[in-house]
Amino acid sequence: MDMLLGGLSAVFWGVVLLSIIVFVHEGGHYVAARLFRVRVTEFYLGLPCRLKLFHKSRSHGTEVGVTPILLGGYNRICGMEPGGDDELLAPALAIVQREGRVSGEAVAEELGIDVERAYALLVTLSDWAAIRPFYDPELGEKPTQSEYPECFETLARDANLLTEYDDGHDFETEGSTGAGEPRPLADPQKQLEAERSHTYLGCNFIKRVVILVAGALVNVVLALTLVTGIYFTTEYQMPVNSNVVGDVVEESLAIDAGIEAGDKVVSVAGKAVSDWTELADALDTARAEGADFTLVVERDGKERELVVDLPEGETVDAIGIYPQMEPYHLSLAESVQGAFNYAGMVATFALRLIMPQHTMSVLESSSSIVGISVMASQAASAGFADVIAFMAAISMSLGFMNLLPIPPLDGGKILIEIVQLFTRRTLSMKVQTAISYVGIAFFIFVFFVVVRNDILRFVVG
Numbered sequence: 001m002d003m004l005l006g007g008l009s010a011v012f013w014g015v016v017l018l019s020i021i022v023f024v025h026e027g028g029h030y031v032a033a034r035l036f037r038v039r040v041t042e043f044y045l046g047l048p049c050r051l052k053l054f055h056k057s058r059s060h061g062t063e064v065g066v067t068p069i070l071l072g073g074y075n076r077i078c079g080m081e082p083g084g085d086d087e088l089l090a091p092a093l094a095i096v097q098r099e100g101r102v103s104g105e106a107v108a109e110e111l112g113i114d115v116e117r118a119y120a121l122l123v124t125l126s127d128w129a130a131i132r133p134f135y136d137p138e139l140g141e142k143p144t145q146s147e148y149p150e151c152f153e154t155l156a157r158d159a160n161l162l163t164e165y166d167d168g169h170d171f172e173t174e175g176s177t178g179a180g181e182p183r184p185l186a187d188p189q190k191q192l193e194a195e196r197s198h199t200y201l202g203c204n205f206i207k208r209v210v211i212l213v214a215g216a217l218v219n220v221v222l223a224l225t226l227v228t229g230i231y232f233t234t235e236y237q238m239p240v241n242s243n244v245v246g247d248v249v250e251e252s253l254a255i256d257a258g259i260e261a262g263d264k265v266v267s268v269a270g271k272a273v274s275d276w277t278e279l280a281d282a283l284d285t286a287r288a289e290g291a292d293f294t295l296v297v298e299r300d301g302k303e304r305e306l307v308v309d310l311p312e313g314e315t316v317d318a319i320g321i322y323p324q325m326e327p328y329h330l331s332l333a334e335s336v337q338g339a340f341n342y343a344g345m346v347a348t349f350a351l352r353l354i355m356p357q358h359t360m361s362v363l364e365s366s367s368s369i370v371g372i373s374v375m376a377s378q379a380a381s382a383g384f385a386d387v388i389a390f391m392a393a394i395s396m397s398l399g400f401m402n403l404l405p406i407p408p409l410d411g412g413k414i415l416i417e418i419v420q421l422f423t424r425r426t427l428s429m430k431v432q433t434a435i436s437y438v439g440i441a442f443f444i445f446v447f448f449v450v451v452r453n454d455i456l457r458f459v460v461g
Contacts (some may be wrong), residue, residue, distance in 0.1 A: 003353065015070050017387075019045060021219065021395045022072030025402070028218030030075045032211045034060065039078035039129045039165040039198045046070045050144040052216060061129075061164035062171070079199025082429045083124040089115065092121040093195070094188035096131045101153040101180050124154045129165045130195040131155060134180065153180040161191065166198060207420050212410045219399030224339045226392035230385065231335035238328040241276045245297075245321050252320025258306045259321060266303060269293035276323045287316050297342070338357070343396060350400035353446075407432070407439040 023045045030043050040060070044052065046067030078313075088111055095107050109119035125131045126148075134153040135141040141149040159175035161183075162168060170176075174297045175249045185191045192197040196202040200211060240246070245263045248254045265273055268282035269328025286293040287310065295306045295366065310316055380385075405415040416435070420426055427435075 013387075017391055019070045019072055020400055021222075021391065022030065023220050024222055025215040025219050025398060026073040026075050028214035029211060030062075031218075032214035033075075033077045033200070034062075036207045037167055037198060038200055038203065038211070039163075041076045041129055041165065042074075043071045043075040048074060048151040060112070060167060060425060076130045077200050078127060079196070079201040081124070081127045082432070083120055083127075084196070084199075084201045085122065085426065086117075086121060088117075088121055089124060089190040090119070090192040093125055093130060093192055094185050096122070096125070096152055097154055097188075097191075098182060098184045099149050100182035100344065101134055103151045106184060107151075119148065123148060125195070128195050128199050129155070129163060130192075132179070132397055154183055155179055157183055161194070205417060208417055209414055212414050213403070216399040216402040216410055219395045219402070220343065223392040223396035223399065224336075224343060226388055226395070227339040227342055228332075228335045230389055230392070231330050231338045232332055234330075236328045236330070237325040239276065239323040242324060243273050243275055243279050244324050245323040246324035249320035249322075252318075253308055253310070254320040256318070257295065257306045258304075259295065259306060259319075260299065263297040263299050266296040266298055268295055283319060287319070289329060303307070304422065316452070346393075346396045347400045350397065350404060353401075354404055354406065360449075406442060409439070412436075412439055 007205045026043070030040055033040050039322050040062050042063045042068055044054070044063070044065050046052075047069040049067035052065050052067045054063040074256065077158045084283065092107055094107055096102055099106075104119040104122055105115055107122065108115045111118065126133055127224055131145075131152050132277055133149050134151040134157055135143050135145070135149045136151065139150060154177070156171060156179045157163055157177055158169050159173040160169075162170075166169075193202075197232050200208060203211070234239050243265045245254075245259060245261055245265065248259055265279050267273060268279065269286040271285075273279040273282050286308075290310060292307055292309050295308060297304055297306060349362065395408050402409050403411040403414075405411045407413065412435070416427060416432060
């Protein structure tokens, strides 16, 4: 029973913490996209699922909600899917706008292309939120089905051809049209460029990189904030540089000599001491000589001479006394500096993952979802502060890991953007897919290694 409860606790806290952290990550992408007026049709806590609760924003049309699969979060940023370079996109958009609602077969026939390419055009325009799928109940089609329907239709547009996903739209203006209504275009190519401008593809290099970096950046900023808060609110015990003994170790040479907590050490082996630094140096010198030595201590206003009896033929590292301690709080500046030092260590750890000479050593000390769940449960049992500290660690790790130049991570996508910038050409989908397969293969390898480690560490023991 205890094992079952422990397992349920691990699953619960693993899901909670990872969902929050991944949702925050996706929130970074969402905010950056909206900052650049890129259309975002969905933003959810949880993985994609047919069952969902959501609110549709009236200002920019985004569905913001939650799904039952609480294993992270996602958002749909328009224009991040391939297929935006087909020269027939403008004619396809013109057909849909002219007809109001049209099938892929009709588009294929009018353009003189195969049906598969016609549907690819319609799907791309739908991904841009320039048109939308039409699910015909008479054909048994439902929005929850996995495949696209037979027909696509126009979106509601105001007098300026703005959709519900565009800032500043006003469907009350004269000339607005509803979803599924014809709205012929005077210049299809110009309108296509207007639609593209509201997508990820329509952004320049800097904006695309900002959108990609934003998720990891928010994770790192969250972690820095949490770690700074932990440092700033934690009370630390700092040693006092005085010659007064703070504590004595049980069963030590100091106990045998009769030293007590609160004794003020006046001299060591005849050498006067006035603070802990001098006391420690004098003890090191006396122990190094290997012979018994005396301490003069002041106790209750009287000096006493105590003998420290060193064992013959043995090396002694310490006699067993500690300095007095006093509470200390880090300043805000010290807390921020400590948080950045911690971030530097995590970043270095993440970077070592892609260095072949360090990869296995990094993986040996890494954890999978199994280990994260167990440690999250342990942190929850220890208290709120431990949960916050663990969340900060995972958020920081997720942020820096996502910036590694490995597709399909954000860092891998940034790498592709950089390559395209310098080559002045878009990498073909074949090349991008091949690169992604290499990255996926690497992460499958990583997954099995860290899961094996977690099983040995937390299950086998």
